[in-house]
Amino acid sequence: MTTLKITPAKLGGSVCAPSSKSMGHREIICAGLSDGTSIVDNISMSADMEATLRCLEALGISFQQVPSSRVGRTAFAISGSGRVRAARSAVDCGESGSTLRFMIPLGALCGAPLTFTGHGKLVTRPLQAYYDIFDRQGLHYTTAAEGYLPLTVNGVLQSGAYELPGNVSSQFISGLLFALPLLEGDSVLEITSGLESQSYVDLTLSCLAKYGITIEHENYYKYHICGGQRYRGGRSMVEGDWSQAAFWLVAGTLGRQITCTGLHTASLQGDRVVAGIISRMGGKITSDAEGNYTALPAPTKGVVIDAADCPDIIPVLTVLAAVSEGTTEIINAGRLRIKECDRLAAMTSELNKLGAAVTELPDGLLIKGRPEGLRGGCVDAWNDHRIAMSLAVASLVCREAVVISGSECVQKSYPEFWQDFAALGGNIETVGMGEGI
Template sequence: MSPGSAAGAWPAPRSHRSLDASVRVPGSKSETNRALLLAALANGPSRLRGALVSRDSDLMRAALAQFGVEVDTSEETWTITPPATLTVPKQPIDCGLAGTVMRFIPPLAALTGGTVVVTGDEEAFARPMAPVLQGLRQLGCEIDSDHLPLTLTAPDELGGPRVEIDSSASSQFISALLLCAPRFPHGIEVVHTGEQMPSIPPIEMSVEMLRERGVEASRSGERRWQVLPGPVQARDSVVEPDLTGASVFVAAAALAGGEVTIADWPSETTQSGALLLGVLDQMGVEHELSSDGLVVRAGAPLRAATIDLRNAADLTPVVAAMAVFAEGTTTITGVAHIRGHETDRLAALATEFSRMGVDITETDDGLRIEGCGPDGTGLTGGEFRTYADHRMAHAGALAGLVVDDVVLDDVTCTSKTMPTFPTLWRDLVGDQA
């Protein structure tokens, strides 16, 4: 793990009174990058409204452009025009630290019949990649590494359809293969071989988005997914708000008290971030869906709980921050695999909250946190390192609502999925000096 840059140091705003705010968060990163990829494979131009503008989506757009895809962002609604035939990129593709880009691009490269080099940020070299690459090898690709940077050489025709991979570390391995499979000559049948199941909601999102574009895609068993070959219909679509990104604003109400509304929260969704509502129930936070969105009201101290985040692991930093200010011992389970996310999130959370004075320990598959109560009794501020991880920045910002003098070492990492985060956060807290 490497700490962030001091150039982005940011004093986290302290809250001294209850909140009263409405927040409109940007579009879902997961949905935006899936929609861009599917539009690149479609049989005509697609239009995308509400797409996320962030480093992750910028990297996806730049990567697709190297395959000959035109993405016109000059209007609020983007237009994506696929080429008649995907071109072989002449330069290495930069995936940055974006999991969706580094996992989704190799299957697209497998469709070119050529050789493609894929790289990214140095921190990305440690992120798990092997299962999706093993799946592509089973289809006939030659790949010189099990992590970034890598060189992939596609066969003249991909084999298949059956591949067997262990996707325990990330559901993105399965989604990556499914999303490109309509263009594989035999489609694909992906069988998960690991003992622990991956997070299912993101895979459901991939399957649903394929179906919306006329593709025959299904989950045909607990561990088996299938996509038949065929055209991907061009489609005009609207991206939902990023519910995982919204979770930090929801948690703010739980910590500072008052009422926060998340505009346009969908009543039905495949986003795993929606599982936050169950966490709110466990911890005693009042919430309801209204015509305006999700309304969160908090006042009573947070209750400690045992929380299984297996299907919503990206919520772990925000839930951990809530647990710090709960009464009692909270245990977060099912998230061992986030040790391989942007950073080792379990170690990072344990390290940074311990530095503040929290009794927090890693378990085999999560964290155990002794709550300090709503006032954070005994906790001290100081530098909160983000490790170039946007979710760690969210955890630090939440701690800063309650504890004096918390300073994030680098808030610029939030540009990965929410470049407007510092402004949205200050608007939420308001002038409470």
Template structure:
């Protein structure tokens, strides 16, 4: 893939694709397999840059991880089997690797250092550093642990009940993973809204008891993970780009196979239904601890809506492409309660508004979201950029399918972070 692509309007999109494995689940499968005793086999693992950063970090801690086509095998030796890395643990662009690994390393019996790329260096780590320090963790870093690089000296931890100010699966997961390393004590995380629950589901698959209620999750220290086999469903955050494409490109019909429909992640499906999309969800027999479905989307007549509150954690990564969707809906779409967008790979509020404005969208930023007025003809005829953010890059590529004039997409390589075969699939569907 070249770094600058010229992308043009298409007449229709039709066909069947299977999106890559879920990024969040792929990360966790490697981490939990490394923490477990025995051999874990992971099918449909996402071979994106972020997930390969997780593999690299755990290999540096002495874990044998074999990668074949579509299959990853992790030889776990338990938490005690992790070794002090002789090198710095480079997480690349992966916030998930950084934050979840902090929870694992906080209770390890060695010293480690974490570093990432320029984007990671700007992302807030104190939201994890703070609760881990409450558990007794010894973490140093730039601006008192607010930013990478981070140095962690593993130590004995104590259980806590943490009231998280944000609904963040990464914060929740880091604290729960640290909690497993306490001496038979309970650790609970309570959130303002329930965040995605892949960690809770997968820990159970690895034999760990996790108790949950509406907004809290609790684990007891001293539990051991037992190796298991994991099938990674298709990533609904990746599917979202083709769901939006199918809805807004004329004369289109796309079938997406084996997509994960975890109820903490299905906000994009809720929004499509709220906006009147022609969509069918066909549940499949579960191959794993996560629910899976085939999803059929057709060209749709859409109407504006308001997206806020409890729905936001279920679609936070999909907001860039939802903004594009809203440009093709009649009336006003308001997205609010989404200030978390400011601390993603880019400030996604400013980036989405800036890039979509370049190609003719009527969109304005607010303190915690954006307001989009449709239905708007997108002009194209502009140079746009992903700004190094994979989801911005894919959103702009889908936008090019309906712009009057071609667009020039800069920094397109960022898309490989989560969807290496994105342009191949787009080409496959183009008629």
């Protein structure tokens, strides 16, 4: 476990947003399900992306790294046969919830046993929505106690009627949307409760369409999926990641001017709303047609933030709220409790250690802003990349140093975060190394 000491300093300059992890997962899965070789370019590698590539190999899909058209990025030539098979008996999903939930239905097309394993909080993240489907279809599976990983699936999904709750995770919906078009018969997927994170379903539908898969839906609550479809590959560029850009746009609001490049102005990513939320709080965000977004330093005020369609940007927006004038309420954020950690509890605990006034609610947070800034102190990243990066941004408004233990967890999604933080003017010092928990 790595402990970093950050001496407060205002960040400023320009930084290129990593490629979208959400779209990266989807692009390489669709490419792998295609018949032939596809090129997926502009990938920012991370532990989560490595997990999805491992799963592709377990499903009989091969890939090799090829030169990227973007400096510092990765491209892969991904070769598939248009179907999946259990080329391995087990696959390690790391700590990636997207990987696990996207791949389970594909593993259930193989007709042979495939075991999914994981680490950290992923072992206990809920999968009951899939178990209910397997039970209804009589598909054989085994799990550890309480439905935890490892999960072994052995059988073949059948086409027909499917039901899923919409208020647990949209990843279950996406997982079935990847798999069901490969069945011979037609299927209908109906969402049985309020749908959260609709934007992530939009990302899946847009990626499927790019690769030749047609799915019709009725207001996102009923999906009509024709069977016998085939994925058609090609060459694709992964767009920039708005959830990672959020850290720099908040940092620019709290420090000096920061321009975040490489973003898609018409992106379907739900986290794109971060620019509007910062503006609504009084921040100054400008943009151009090339996808360059600039945050200028500005005083901000408290507002109500609805987290239903943008859960990943809530931790760093909590930092901004902690030093904004007035009170901010974050609502519809209950799903943050089942991420890599309980993010509502984590941000409450760690920001309050720095001198903030955050109150944890059952479904959100209440933050009384302290525009004078925070004091600093020792905090823990809770083995969660978004907590670590948010606490780093919080150091910009502290009077004393912020010491973050477990800082290495940024490897999950943004391995270059600390490098970019330092390049923008951050003062970082490694003060401890030890074994992780």
